[in-house]
Amino acid sequence: MDTPDSEKQFILLVNIASQRSEGWVATRDRYDDGGFSGGNLERPGLKQLLTDIEDGLIDVVVVYKIDRLSRSLMDFSKLVEIFDRNGVTFVSVTQSFNTTTSMGRLTLNILLSFAQFEREVIGERIRDKVAASRKRGIWMGGYVPLGYDVQDRKLVVNDAEAASVRRIFERFVELGSATVLARELRREGFRNKQGTLIDKGYLYRLLKNRVYRGEAVHKGTAYPGEHDAIIDDNLWDRAHAILQESPRKRANNSRSRTPALLKGLIFSDTGAAMTPTSTKKGAKLYRYYVSMDVIRNRETGEETAPTRLAAGMVEDAVVTEVRRILQTPQMVAQVMTALKKERDAVSEADAIAALHEFRALWARLFPAEQSRIIQLLVRRVTVTAAGLEVDIRCEGITGVIREMVVPRGMEAAE
Numbered sequence: 001m002d003t004p005d006s007e008k009q010f011i012l013l014v015n016i017a018s019q020r021s022e023g024w025v026a027t028r029d030r031y032d033d034g035g036f037s038g039g040n041l042e043r044p045g046l047k048q049l050l051t052d053i054e055d056g057l058i059d060v061v062v063v064y065k066i067d068r069l070s071r072s073l074m075d076f077s078k079l080v081e082i083f084d085r086n087g088v089t090f091v092s093v094t095q096s097f098n099t100t101t102s103m104g105r106l107t108l109n110i111l112l113s114f115a116q117f118e119r120e121v122i123g124e125r126i127r128d129k130v131a132a133s134r135k136r137g138i139w140m141g142g143y144v145p146l147g148y149d150v151q152d153r154k155l156v157v158n159d160a161e162a163a164s165v166r167r168i169f170e171r172f173v174e175l176g177s178a179t180v181l182a183r184e185l186r187r188e189g190f191r192n193k194q195g196t197l198i199d200k201g202y203l204y205r206l207l208k209n210r211v212y213r214g215e216a217v218h219k220g221t222a223y224p225g226e227h228d229a230i231i232d233d234n235l236w237d238r239a240h241a242i243l244q245e246s247p248r249k250r251a252n253n254s255r256s257r258t259p260a261l262l263k264g265l266i267f268s269d270t271g272a273a274m275t276p277t278s279t280k281k282g283a284k285l286y287r288y289y290v291s292m293d294v295i296r297n298r299e300t301g302e303e304t305a306p307t308r309l310a311a312g313m314v315e316d317a318v319v320t321e322v323r324r325i326l327q328t329p330q331m332v333a334q335v336m337t338a339l340k341k342e343r344d345a346v347s348e349a350d351a352i353a354a355l356h357e358f359r360a361l362w363a364r365l366f367p368a369e370q371s372r373i374i375q376l377l378v379r380r381v382t383v384t385a386a387g388l389e390v391d392i393r394c395e396g397i398t399g400v401i402r403e404m405v406v407p408r409g410m411e412a413a414e
Helices: 005-018 044-054 073-085 102-135 159-175 178-187 200-207 233-243 247-256 311-326 329-341 348-356 358-364 367-377 394-413
Strands: 060-063 089-092 148-151 154-157 215-218 221-224 266-268 274-281 284-291 308-310 378-383 388-392
Touching (some): 044 073, 073 089, 159 200, 200 233, 311 358, 348 358, 367 378
Parallel strands (some): 266 378
Antiparallel strands (some): 148 154
């Protein structure tokens, strides 16, 4: 049976009092770390002790047992170095030795080795117990997945959340795209168990979580669980048949459902519209903007500007130019003037910050949202021999600014 803490403290005080003739006096502060593991040095009481040692306030460190200070041989060697550097003696009440002698150091290392061995054996026992419990299908705590609650240390189906989980699986099978599904769920304001809006990464983790099949997983191996399944085998197999497809193939499917970023906005220098087209080579999709002059075999005389452009290249160039224009002093001044005329609630500081955060905002948008923003901001893109000419809709900027600022205010209010 372990000795109670109060009795340990009494023994320490008696030991210190017995050494009064040697000049020992107990400090007013006690460096206790109740509730903290002795397996590391990240403990407030120990940190304060080391600070006081460095300040020259401590001459002798007295503990009940060595492993009360540290159970790690490597960590303890660091502590001994600090003690030696500051002329501090270390004393264990129940294990008599003196760290200033070689025999004392040998005894210390032997005792610490056994303390570390004991700690590692305890860890192995805990890991073995967890593994055995998982093999029996027992839930061992941690993150509670959407669709379940915990009662008496067991997972119990939450009917309302379980219906949402089944709907997510069914919609994923219908859509075949986590990107499209995540956009749909965010638009509906769907939130996870922690209350935050879900993203594509969360969807993938949910779709791959074998807990929903009524299984317990340990180190990649699934075992029958104690809890009830939410997803039947048929729905699970259909969803995972889609997940096993090439991510590039699924991304191309998602992109094919999204309007081209510059559709209806990009023209050649002859005034002809450049329409989005694509071609596939193997599993890869190549997208282009091609002048209607080429598609209709129109005679345009001497060609000076490109009539066929890689879509990704020209879209990146337009977005970069839009970002540059939005941050020019002239454009900022125009936006401020427009907001004042409309007596908008958006402050000048928030509007300027939104303009400068356009890059970060753009990276978080889904393709359809990016297309909508470009339609608001860009009036026309003209392809010339010298490059691209981007005509910005000044009247559309204030609407975009509101959309960027209002969600930030709502998040702060939440």
